[in-house]
Amino acid sequence: MKLSQIGNKIDPINEILENFLDDAGVTCAILCDMGGEILTTKGDITTLDFTNIAAMAAGSYATTKGIANLLGQSEFSLLFHQGTKNNILISSVENFAIFIILFDANTILGVVKQKSQEMKETLKIIFEEIVKGKGIVIKKAKVFEERDLDKVKPSKKKPKPAKKDEAEKEEAEEKDGSSKKFDFDSLMIDDLDDIF
Amino acid sequence: MTMLNYAKKEIICKIVYYGPGLSGKTTNLKFIYGKMDTQYKGKMIAIATETERTLFFDFLPLDFGKIKGFTTKFQLYTVPGQAIYTNSRKLILKGADGIVFVADSQIDRMDDNKSSLKDMALNLREQGLDIRNIPLVMQWNKRDLPNIVPVEKLEETLNFRKVPTFEGVAHKGIGVMSALKTVIKMVLNKLGG
Amino acid sequence: MFKGSKVLQPEDLNQMNNIIEKLKTQSKCLVVLIVDDSGHLITNTESDPSIDPILLGTLTAGNFGATNELAKLIGEAEFTLVLHEGNKENIHMLAIGDCGILVVIFANTTPIGLIRMYSQKSVTALLPYLEKMQVEKKASKKDLPSDEDLENLFNW
Numbered sequence: 001m002k003l004s005q006i007g008n009k010i011d012p013i014n015e016i017l018e019n020f021l022d023d024a025g026v027t028c029a030i031l032c033d034m035g036g037e038i039l040t041t042k043g044d045i046t047t048l049d050f051t052n053i054a055a056m057a058a059g060s061y062a063t064t065k066g067i068a069n070l071l072g073q074s075e076f077s078l079l080f081h082q083g084t085k086n087n088i089l090i091s092s093v094e095n096f097a098i099f100i101i102l103f104d105a106n107t108i109l110g111v112v113k114q115k116s117q118e119m120k121e122t123l124k125i126i127f128e129e130i131v132k133g134k135g136i137v138i139k140k141a142k143v144f145e146e147r148d149l150d151k152v153k154p155s156k157k158k159p160k161p162a163k164k165d166e167a168e169k170e171e172a173e174e175k176d177g178s179s180k181k182f183d184f185d186s187l188m189i190d191d192l193d194d195i196f
Numbered sequence: 197m198t199m200l201n202y203a204k205k206e207i208i209c210k211i212v213y214y215g216p217g218l219s220g221k222t223t224n225l226k227f228i229y230g231k232m233d234t235q236y237k238g239k240m241i242a243i244a245t246e247t248e249r250t251l252f253f254d255f256l257p258l259d260f261g262k263i264k265g266f267t268t269k270f271q272l273y274t275v276p277g278q279a280i281y282t283n284s285r286k287l288i289l290k291g292a293d294g295i296v297f298v299a300d301s302q303i304d305r306m307d308d309n310k311s312s313l314k315d316m317a318l319n320l321r322e323q324g325l326d327i328r329n330i331p332l333v334m335q336w337n338k339r340d341l342p343n344i345v346p347v348e349k350l351e352e353t354l355n356f357r358k359v360p361t362f363e364g365v366a367h368k369g370i371g372v373m374s375a376l377k378t379v380i381k382m383v384l385n386k387l388g389g
Numbered sequence: 390m391f392k393g394s395k396v397l398q399p400e401d402l403n404q405m406n407n408i409i410e411k412l413k414t415q416s417k418c419l420v421v422l423i424v425d426d427s428g429h430l431i432t433n434t435e436s437d438p439s440i441d442p443i444l445l446g447t448l449t450a451g452n453f454g455a456t457n458e459l460a461k462l463i464g465e466a467e468f469t470l471v472l473h474e475g476n477k478e479n480i481h482m483l484a485i486g487d488c489g490i491l492v493v494i495f496a497n498t499t500p501i502g503l504i505r506m507y508s509q510k511s512v513t514a515l516l517p518y519l520e521k522m523q524v525e526k527k528a529s530k531k532d533l534p535s536d537e538d539l540e541n542l543f544n545w
Binding site: 033034035036037051052054055056058059062063066095138139140141142143144192195196 | 236239240241242243244245246247248249251252260280281282283284373376377380381
Binding site: 197198199200203210238239241252255257271273283284286287290291313314317326328353387 | 394395396397398399401402403425426427428429431441443444447448451454455458462522532533534538539542543545
């Protein structure tokens with residue numbers, strides 16, 4: 001969801017984030033749209049390049065979504081990264097927004113997880129109200145060019161070599177196992193013309 | 197970086213489409229995806245926002261089958277053009293073997309073309325790659341639009357290396373396959389040299 | 390010849406396959422992948438044929454790259470643990486030096502401790518093979534264009 005769509009509902013959203021910071025004892029929280037554009041931030045972010053953090057977190061989140069699709073599960077609901085001092089947790093509120101939580105080693109992960117789950121539920125209600133009130137349709141970003149993932153099969157097909165003599169040469173090479181050397185000189189540039 | 201896999205008898209190269217936001221990088225890949233015979237292409241991935249702007253990258257694996265005993269594969273990537281995704285662009289360039297720079301021919305996008313080219317030079321350097329010698333072609337896209345910069349001007353301003361260039365209308369496929377084919381040849385020539 | 394390319398020899402691939410098969414058995418995970426730093430899939434354990442390992446490799450490499458950038462942005466050299474929790478499966482990723490990534494996908498009923506321990510061992514075992522692939526070192530700093538060089542390239 002875009003900031004322009006949220007309008008004055010940003011106030012209750014900010015309040016929810018503030019409460020979350022207090023309850024969970026985390027350093028800061030960033031809320032951004034699915035593309036990584038900042039919606040709001042709370043907590044101590046003065047030293048952080050939060051624009052880039054949000055953009056990268058969105059990339060990270062989107063790729064895990066792609067992985068989830070590939071593995072046939074709905075999503076990875078929670079991305080957790082542990083560092084030596086700082087930890088980061090990324091999760092989403094449905095397809096409305098992504099939140100990024102930074103916390104240090106003194107904060108208990110279990111608490112952050114639980115409180116963020118609660119925050120997610122409250123944020124979801126607000127986002128749904130906005131959508132309902134303004135008649136906004138939230139589109140899901142698609143990951144694969146071909147939607148039907150059931151059809152995704154490993155490419156086992158073996159395209160036929162363009163020329164017959166090549167096929168024979170290839171077979172001969174395979175038999176004597178001598179193709180350790182790749183012949184770049186008679187390179188496949190001519191063969192490219194056949195393909196294009 | 198090219199991977200030469202003797203075990204699987206496979207050679208894999210990485211081609212990156214770079215350029216300012218909305219210059220038509222994804223359109224190039226989509227056209228190639230549509231044009232290529234099924235036997236030569238894998239599934240295309242587009243990590244995009246709900247408004248179909250590239251958020252992280254697009255990916256299209258091409259598999260040209262066995263040529264001279266080796267399965268030859270090219271993996272095409274696009275970078276996200278929007279300013280906020282600078283770190284992503286740097287990541288995608290990692291290990292690139294060849295670049296297609298997609299410029300937007302419109303007069304009011306010239307500054308964006310220039311800053312994207314410069315951004316590319318810096319990001320390549322961060323990945324240990326040199327814009328002065330990496331296989332590179334340029335596409336002057338959107339030639340079908342009004343208010344465009346003449347080709348000579350684009351050449352003069354952007355083509356600092358006098359690399360092969362192509363006039364493009366990516367959504368119609370003009371200048372798309374020729375640019376790809378040329379960069380592939382350059383990559384293979386470099387490997388051979 | 391092979392200028393600037395990585396070379397993978399059959400015997401090394403065999404060794405790497407042995408390592409990840411062992412990891413799969415010991416840690417009771419579902420799939421293991423090795424992806425190089427350019428996002429190319431090096432090898433993977435046999436898995437569900439409906440999962441395309443090339444796509445999985447690309448997505449995990451992109452994801453790992455993003456995660457590493459995030460680490461830098463919040464002042465960490467790297468994350469010691471990268472974990473994605475799903476409703477059925479979890480993903481654990483580890484850097485293999487600076488040459489590649491080990492990706493382990495496991496059911497969320499499998500203890501993470503087990504996965505971490507065996508993955509770490511595998512990374513140590515895999516590193517020499519991946520380093521060997523890197524036939525050519527990256528261009529050294531002095532070969533790359535200086536700021537001045539770049540300014541001269543584009544005389545706008």
